[in-house]
Amino acid sequence: MFLAWKEIKHSKTRFSLIIGVMVLVSYLVFFLVGLAYGLAQDNRTSIDKWDADGIILTDESNTNINMSMMPKGAINDVNANDAAVIGIAPNVVRQKGTAGDDAKINTTFFGIEPDQFLMPEIIEGKAFENDDEVVADISLKEEEGIVIGDTLQLAGSDKEVKVVGFTEDAKFSVAPVLYTSVSSYQDVRFEQIDESEEGRISAIVVRGSDDTIAGVETGNEDLKIYPISDYINEIPGYTAQVLTFGLMIGFLVVIAAVVIGIFIYVLTMQKSSMFGVMKAQGISSGYIAKSVVIQTFLLAAIGVGIGLLLTGATAMVLPAAVPYQTNLNFLAIIAALLIIMAMVGGAFSVRAVVKIDPLKAIG
Template sequence: MFLAWKEIKHAKTRFSLIIGVMVLVSYLVFFLVGLAYGLAQDNRTSVDKWDADGIILTDESNTNINMSMLPKGAINEVVADEAAVIGIAPNVVNKKGISGDDAKIDTTFFGIEADQFLMPEVIEGEAFQNDDEVVADISLKEEEGIELGDVLQLAGSDKEVTVVGFTEDARFSVAPVLYTTVSSYQEVRFEQIDESDEGRVSAIVVRDNGDSIADVDTGSADLKIYSIADYISEIPGYTAQVLTFGLMIGFLIVIAAVVIGIFIYVLTMQKTSMFGVMKAQGISSGYIAKSVVIQTFLLAAMGVGIGLLLTGATAMVLPAAVPYQTNLNFLGIIAALLVIMAMVGGAFSVRAVVKIDPLKAIG
């Protein structure tokens, strides 16, 4: 430890460059992981918010909720601990009185019953009480400047809705969610309201304390139940996006680790003559190897640690529109991998150190 730290303090410039490379590589990896994770979460946060076990869709919909249509009364035939209807309709809105392309906002309407478990927790304002009132995702306030009481005009119709509350973590397919009544959803989707049991909704979401959602009786052969995990994986574009970013980040981690390992190896090999002198003075190969490993760990830990700090500082100043989210588990695993790979590069160096002939090294 003493020898490793003493050399770092002596050759500050050389080791600062090595640490700088570690910082830049780790910062790039951490930042891309945050962006990939945030973008993936923007597809599913509203679904995670349900805290449900399964979702019932029509068999013909092929797990695409936008293509699923079933009678609202079908919920009466479902046998589960808890069940809730939901209607989903994408739409474009703009704040009343403001026009132009920049004012248009892509959103998704969730038609739900206020007394069922899909009702989100309101963090500002109040829950909707009447038709044409909505509880919006907080991102509409942070990114678009929408405030409580604002009236939103729907594209392609004269329908208007009023924002009465805000909730958090409510995005679906990257778009912010507007929670409203089933009647309002039907008017958005079908331009008419059907209060009867034959009124159409998109799906039935269930919670069941049984061992398997397969035990849930959908009440109809035309309806099929899927686990929430299976449903999320079938959200259009979600799986492809996760796999793409996952492979990209995976390759980046491997390449970064190899580069770091090579830097450490070259750095060690440059000190061959010095190690030869140390061996000639009677210092054991084990002691030298231990110093190389400790030095590699210190360099990697400092570089990765500074990279983590820079990532955290960047996350604090990013605008709300950037889909960045921090996952401490991911960052911890990747940080450990980078340090371990640097240590592997140092281990290869150790093998070379052990084989050094003092007479040849000194020349």
């Protein structure tokens, strides 16, 4: 430890370059992890808020909730610990009195019953009590300037809804969610509906026993129940997005290990004469090799630590529109992997240390 740190302090410029490489690589990896996690969460945060075990869709919908349609009364045939109806309708809205493409906002309407468990927690304002009132995701306020009391006009119709409250972490397929009554959802989705009909919904969300869907029955062969985790994985683009970023991050970790390994190996070979003198003085190869490994650890730890600090600082100044979220568990795992892989790469230079012949190295 003493030898490793002493050499780093003596050759500041040389080792600063190595630390700089580690900082840049780790910063890039950490930032990509935050973007990947943020994008993934924006696809599913509203579903996670359900705290549900399963979802019932029509068998013909192929797990696509936008293609699922069933009578509202189907919930009466469902046997579960708790069940709630939901209607989902993507739509484009704009604040009343505004015009132009910049004023258009992609949203998703969730038609729910206020007395069922899908009602979100209100962080500002109040829950909807009447038709044509909505509780919106807080991102509409942070990114679009929508405030409580504002009226939103729906694209392609004369329908208007009023924002009465805000909730957080409510996005579906990256679009902010507007919670409203099932009756208002009918108007958004179908525009006109026969008053004699009981209404149509998209799905039934259920809670089973012991956090599973065991024992949940639909009572209708045209309906199929899916575990909530399976449904999330079937959200269009979600799995492909996660796999793409996962492979990208994995390759970056490997590249970081190779880069730092090459740097340490080159440095080790440049110091072969010095190691030869040390061996001639009776210092064992094991001690020198241990010093090289410790030195690699110090360089990697300092570089990764600075990368973490830069990532945290960047997250604090990013605009709300950037889908970035910090997951401390992911960052800790990636940081540990970067340090371990760097040490594995640096360990290859240990073999070169052991093979150094003192007489040849001294010349």
